[in-house]
Amino acid sequence: MALLELKDVTKVYAEEGRSITVLDRVSFDVEEERFVCLVGPSGCGKSTLLRMIAGLDQPTSGRILYEGRPVAGVDPHIAVVFQSFALFPWLTVTQNVELGLESRGVDPTTRRRFADKYIDQVGLDGFEEAYPRELSGGMKQRVGIARALAVEPRLLCMDEPFSALDALTAQNLREEVLSLWEDPNLKVSSIIMVTHGIEEAVFMADRIVAFSARPGRVISTVPVDLPRPRNRKDEAFLRLTDQVYSLIV
Amino acid sequence: MDLILLPDVSLSEVMGFLELLEDAGGREDVFRISESLNLELDDILPVIEAGELLALLEAEEGDVALTALGRGFLDADVNQRKKILARQLAGIKVFARVLATLREHRNGRAPRRLFIDEFAERLPDEEAARLVHTVVDWGRYAEIIGYSPETEEVYLDQG
Numbered sequence: 173m174a175l176l177e178l179k180d181v182t183k184v185y186a187e188e189g190r191s192i193t194v195l196d197r198v199s200f201d202v203e204e205e206r207f208v209c210l211v212g213p214s215g216c217g218k219s220t221l222l223r224m225i226a227g228l229d230q231p232t233s234g235r236i237l238y239e240g241r242p243v244a245g246v247d248p249h250i251a252v253v254f255q256s257f258a259l260f261p262w263l264t265v266t267q268n269v270e271l272g273l274e275s276r277g278v279d280p281t282t283r284r285r286f287a288d289k290y291i292d293q294v295g296l297d298g299f300e301e302a303y304p305r306e307l308s309g310g311m312k313q314r315v316g317i318a319r320a321l322a323v324e325p326r327l328l329c330m331d332e333p334f335s336a337l338d339a340l341t342a343q344n345l346r347e348e349v350l351s352l353w354e355d356p357n358l359k360v361s362s363i364i365m366v367t368h369g370i371e372e373a374v375f376m377a378d379r380i381v382a383f384s385a386r387p388g389r390v391i392s393t394v395p396v397d398l399p400r401p402r403n404r405k406d407e408a409f410l411r412l413t414d415q416v417y418s419l420i421v
Numbered sequence: 422m423d424l425i426l427l428p429d430v431s432l433s434e435v436m437g438f439l440e441l442l443e444d445a446g447g448r449e450d451v452f453r454i455s456e457s458l459n460l461e462l463d464d465i466l467p468v469i470e471a472g473e474l475l476a477l478l479e480a481e482e483g484d485v486a487l488t489a490l491g492r493g494f495l496d497a498d499v500n501q502r503k504k505i506l507a508r509q510l511a512g513i514k515v516f517a518r519v520l521a522t523l524r525e526h527r528n529g530r531a532p533r534r535l536f537i538d539e540f541a542e543r544l545p546d547e548e549a550a551r552l553v554h555t556v557v558d559w560g561r562y563a564e565i566i567g568y569s570p571e572t573e574e575v576y577l578d579q580g
Contacts, residue, residue: 292499292500293499294499295499295502295503295562297500297503297564298560298561298562298563298564298566298567298578299561299562301567301569301570301571302561302568302570303570306568306570308431308433308558310431310433310434311431311433338434338464339437339458339459339460340433340434340435340437340438340441340458340460340468341431341433341434341437342437343437343438343440343441344433344434344436344437344440345433345437347437347440348499351498401444403444404444405444405445
């Protein structure tokens with residue numbers, strides 16, 4: 173059984189008496205231990221889809237199954253990393269990381285233990301008492317990642333997690349996210365990442381799901397069988413990047 | 422005090438640059454890297470300067486190359502990287518000065534303002550404040566310096 177199954181997922185928004193179909197009969201599976209990237213033009217509904225997978229929104233029709241069970245609201249095994257970091261400015265790094273655990277009813281001692289563990293894992297040791305205003309964009313996103321990891325999800329959803337960062341910081345975090353995903357001591361099995369960067373998707377994913385412009389439909393799913401660590405200058409890398417571009421453009 | 426200004430960049434940027442350099446085989450033309458990232462020279466030069474200051478890379482005649490320490494750094498996990506950075510930072514004059522001042526203070530703590538005022542004897546106020554910000558940012562990552570936003574004190578991070 174796949175970790176996640178999407179079956180004919182459709183999302184329609186009603187606006188000023190009109191119906192706007194954002195996603196149209198989207199179906200694909202995510203197996204265990206996979207890194208899947210969703211790519212497509214802006215407005216194709218890929219972020220909406222990620223929100224529905226995370227239980228933050230619901231499909232108009234179709235089904236989303238996590239381990240065979242319909243996703244109904246926020247699932248304890250699924251966590252999200254947002255593009256805009258979504259940190260509370262009045263809370264310290266530790267308090268921001270503990271937040272997801274607090275909302276799940278975890279006791280304070282266990283919260284602190286988990287927060288410390290994942291703060292260390294993402295290299296934020298030394299910043300525990302810092303407030304978001306003291307942090308660079310890269311460090312803020314590390315807090316976002318630590319907060320998501322602290323609830324020990326099996327499926328991690330990332331919504332354009334590097335797009336608000338400068339090019340070098342983004343590269344650093346891409347490498348770190350891959351290291352975390354490959355770490356056998358972490359509970360995360362699979363990652364679904366929304367990106368508008370095709371090269372980024374080829375760099376990170378095992379499989380790329382390419383979407384059409386609105387309404388978003390799956391144009392193709394492309395396996396990425398390149399060995400890791402990947403080099404953007406390899407001929408096979410460039411060929412695959414070009415292939416995905418040609419699907420979308 | 423003979424100050425060495427720190428480039429105003431984050432260590433995440435430096436690490437990202439090292440990783441790109443590794444992808445390029447460990448040596449690359451600066452122009453090619455900046456072109457591939459759509460970065461201006463003004464964006465990339467401070468990052469190279471920081472990498473050189475930390476002895477993780479060397480620049481010569483328009484090329485940049487990873488040093489042996491830089492390669493070791495990239496192979497290390499996050500906690501080993503912090504140890505390497507801690508060692509390198511301790512050898513940089515401005516850090517040595519801050520660490521020495523902290524050791525002279527009770528409990529290894531001193532107001533952030535003290536360092537800004539000290540650096541402002543040699544630098545414009547804005548640059549002095551930026552230098553303290555960078556010292557605290559790098560020092561915190563390497564876990565040699567801590568900072569309390571409540572008391573606005575810098576302190577020795579003794580693990």
